Amino acid sequence: MHTEFDVIIVGGGMVGLSLAQALSGTKLKLLLVEAGSLESNSIAGASGFEPRVSAINLKSQQWLSAIGVWDHLPKDRIQAFTRMEAWDAEGTGEVSFESRQVGQAALGYIVENCVIQDALMTALSQSSIHIMRHTRLQSATPLTDTPSPNGAHHITFEDGTTTTCNLLIGADGHQSRVRQLGGFKTRQWDYQHQAIVTTITLTEPHNNTARQAFATDGPLGILPLPGQDQRHCSIVWSQKSDRTAALMALSDTEFCVQLTRAMDNRLGTVVDVDRRFAIPLQAQIAESLVCAGMALIGDAAHRIHPLAGQGANLGFADAEALADNIIATTSKGLAIGDHFQLRQYQRQRQSHNLAMTAAMEGFKRLFESDNIAVRWLRNAGMKQFEDFGGLKSAVMAVAMGLQSPLNGVHKKRG
Numbered sequence: 001m002h003t004e005f006d007v008i009i010v011g012g013g014m015v016g017l018s019l020a021q022a023l024s025g026t027k028l029k030l031l032l033v034e035a036g037s038l039e040s041n042s043i044a045g046a047s048g049f050e051p052r053v054s055a056i057n058l059k060s061q062q063w064l065s066a067i068g069v070w071d072h073l074p075k076d077r078i079q080a081f082t083r084m085e086a087w088d089a090e091g092t093g094e095v096s097f098e099s100r101q102v103g104q105a106a107l108g109y110i111v112e113n114c115v116i117q118d119a120l121m122t123a124l125s126q127s128s129i130h131i132m133r134h135t136r137l138q139s140a141t142p143l144t145d146t147p148s149p150n151g152a153h154h155i156t157f158e159d160g161t162t163t164t165c166n167l168l169i170g171a172d173g174h175q176s177r178v179r180q181l182g183g184f185k186t187r188q189w190d191y192q193h194q195a196i197v198t199t200i201t202l203t204e205p206h207n208n209t210a211r212q213a214f215a216t217d218g219p220l221g222i223l224p225l226p227g228q229d230q231r232h233c234s235i236v237w238s239q240k241s242d243r244t245a246a247l248m249a250l251s252d253t254e255f256c257v258q259l260t261r262a263m264d265n266r267l268g269t270v271v272d273v274d275r276r277f278a279i280p281l282q283a284q285i286a287e288s289l290v291c292a293g294m295a296l297i298g299d300a301a302h303r304i305h306p307l308a309g310q311g312a313n314l315g316f317a318d319a320e321a322l323a324d325n326i327i328a329t330t331s332k333g334l335a336i337g338d339h340f341q342l343r344q345y346q347r348q349r350q351s352h353n354l355a356m357t358a359a360m361e362g363f364k365r366l367f368e369s370d371n372i373a374v375r376w377l378r379n380a381g382m383k384q385f386e387d388f389g390g391l392k393s394a395v396m397a398v399a400m401g402l403q404s405p406l407n408g409v410h411k412k413r414g
């Protein structure tokens with residue numbers, strides 16, 4: 001069916017932009033629509049770092065390389081981590097992972113979200129993709145009166161502009177309008193946690209190590225940031241909501257004292273902290289990812305606890321799978337909005353996303369229990385795990401995105 005655009009991507013976050021970039025080399029007519037400005041309005045604190053960063057796993061790094069973006073990230077804004085440490089803050093259990101144990105130069109990379117976003121925008125500005133800023137999707141109605149599996153849609157934006165497309169992609173985050181318009185059912189629950197995110201300055205170097213302390217109140221992630229002196233880290237401190245409010249109300253000095261304690265003094269003393277932000281944490285997962293003429297990717301499809309830093313990584317893997325699906329469908333001369341074709345994308349991604357959501361829920365519950373038997377079990381379990389090389393390698397491969405939690409090894413691009 002003739003439409004003005006082949007594909008409309010709603011949402012210019014990291015995930016939507018990466019899909020746009022992956023499709024920008026094709027002959028498809030593409031439109032990207034973003035409610036915001038697509039410019040990074042810096043809210044960096046005194047440390048010079050933006051508060052929102054992501055731990056990018058090796059699979060995502062390979063994908064960003066394959067679409068021509070990774071090599072354009074400024075090198076001085078990327079911090080490789082070669083070691084990970086996780087410990088039970090209420091006990092003695094501890095596990096560690098080293099990149100050399102799996103023959104890799106790094107386990108992953110910490111990058112500020114805006115740095116990835118800017119690199120994606122720079123790449124896209126050199127393509128022929130149409131971009132509409134400050135525009136919100138309002139409605140999508142099928143172009144034909146009789147339901148068609150090809151799913152072409154008539155699209156209306158909030159400013160009254162209209163257009164048509166064969167495939168509408170929801171990359172519009174956890175409150176996705178596309179998901180709502182497509183009638184996608186979701187399961188959601190409140191973690192009753194909020195995450196405090198900020199940048200801290202330490203007296204000891206981070207030694208290229210990402211750390212995670214598990215306490216019954218909630219996990220504390222300490223992510224190394226770039227810089228010669230290695231004294232800056234980004235933190236994601238997930239806490240029950242009342243405790244978050246108390247921590248947010250502390251003076252900077254008192255907050256640094258509490259944080260130093262929560263970190264078991266592992267990096268010396270926390271001597272400075274940027275402005276703190278508290279983000280409510282919810283889990284949400286769409287029961288399906290596609291219908292005729294529509295598909296969901298990224299947080300529009302799933303939102304998980306940030307304790308293992310996997311949300312954006314799952315989103316990039318969605319974008320990669322959907323790009324491959326669209327390119328394969330086009331090369332066969334088939335309709336890209338066809339429900340049957342899109343279901344192959346869903347089959348590829350849904351079980352993986354569900355498994356990761358379930359794993360995050362399990363971790364959260366295991367570590368928030370102060371039941372003495374559960375505490376013994378998790379400390380003993382961590383000790384066994386540390387000594388069990390095979391299982392450890394398998395868990396590392398999942399965290400790096402090189403293996404599915406369902407045990408299927410992901411194919412490497414290129």
Ligand SMILES: Cc1cc2nc3c(=O)[nH]c(=O)nc-3n(C[C@H](O)[C@H](O)[C@H](O)COP(=O)(O)OP(=O)(O)OC[C@H]3O[C@@H](n4cnc5c(N)ncnc54)[C@H](O)[C@@H]3O)c2cc1C
Nearest residue numbers: 011013015035054055136137172173298299309311312313
């Ligand atoms: C504290 C915290 C720490 C995290 N740490 C990590 C980590 O270390 N590693 C990791 O992999 N993940 C991490 N995550 C998860 C990660 O940040 C998200 O999964 C990721 O940013 C989602 O990207 P997205 O592009 O799907 O959605 P978003 O970033 O939400 O982008 C959606 C875009 O859609 C636009 N939009 C919304 N509605 C409309 C509309 N109607 N019309 C047009 N545009 C619209 C919005 O303006 C926005 O730009 C973390 C999350 C949190 C909360």
